Amino acid sequence: MSHSCKHKYKIVIFFQSLPSIKSIDNARCLLLLGDSVTTDHISPAGSIARNSPAARYLAARGLTPREFNSYGSRRGNDAVMSRGTFANIRIVNKMSPTVGPRTTHHPSGDVMDIFDAADRYAAENVPLIAVVGKDYGSGSSRDWAAKGPYLLGIKAVIAESFERIHRSNLVGMGIIPLQFMGENAETLGLTGSERFTINVPENVAPGEVIDVQVDTGKSFQVKVRFDTEVDLTYFRNGGILNYMIRKML
Numbered sequence: 108m109s110h111s112c113k114h115k116y117k118i119v120i121f122f123q124s125l126p127s128i129k130s131i132d133n134a135r136c137l138l139l140l141g142d143s144v145t146t147d148h149i150s151p152a153g154s155i156a157r158n159s160p161a162a163r164y165l166a167a168r169g170l171t172p173r174e175f176n177s178y179g180s181r182r183g184n185d186a187v188m189s190r191g192t193f194a195n196i197r198i199v200n201k202m203s204p205t206v207g208p209r210t211t212h213h214p215s216g217d218v219m220d221i222f223d224a225a226d227r228y229a230a231e232n233v234p235l236i237a238v239v240g241k242d243y244g245s246g247s248s249r250d251w252a253a254k255g256p257y258l259l260g261i262k263a264v265i266a267e268s269f270e271r272i273h274r275s276n277l278v279g280m281g282i283i284p285l286q287f288m289g290e291n292a293e294t295l296g297l298t299g300s301e302r303f304t305i306n307v308p309e310n311v312a313p314g315e316v317i318d319v320q321v322d323t324g325k326s327f328q329v330k331v332r333f334d335t336e337v338d339l340t341y342f343r344n345g346g347i348l349n350y351m352i353r354k355m356l
Contacts, residue, residue, distance in 0.1 A: 136300075156194070159208075159220070263283040283305075
């Protein structure tokens, strides 16, 4: 069998079996955000700042600053767009001492660009979550507002409430939307330095209430915002793209 045939065979085998739903164990919080975080805060947009991770990526490939252009011109480049996710200069991450696209890596305590922290967590094999407030994902629908967090390694978003279309887009990327049950990060005393274990049952149902355990000894409940059986089907497949590929096969 040729190398290309073996490669295609492995791809077919991968997509023929559904992955099992697993709990998210000992996840770190990449972002701790407040209310009304819009898709403009999340999605890469505008010119590429010269001191950003995307700029460093392009410069390492021989481009000069005048050639960086905008995220819109590079929306087909996942390496650039993932580095531009949450790169809005006005984003307020409570895990950063300053306004802008920064966060604190734990347990080191190093403050760094959001992408760089996500990249370090990936190297450490640590899953990530985001904890946010009300109306997460409001504003115009942008596909990269869900694609970007997925590429950063975010497995779940815990919010007080979601914008309807963005919630659906998260499911389509295989990210679990979870909703607080009358509590929030402030009332629970969350700082973003904790580790979270989200107990997702293998037979999870739309709207099911599940437990989130924190390494500080606290625990709280969240509602799984799979609102339909279709949502659950997409998630079981690892997202809508994987679902469509399996359907075609």
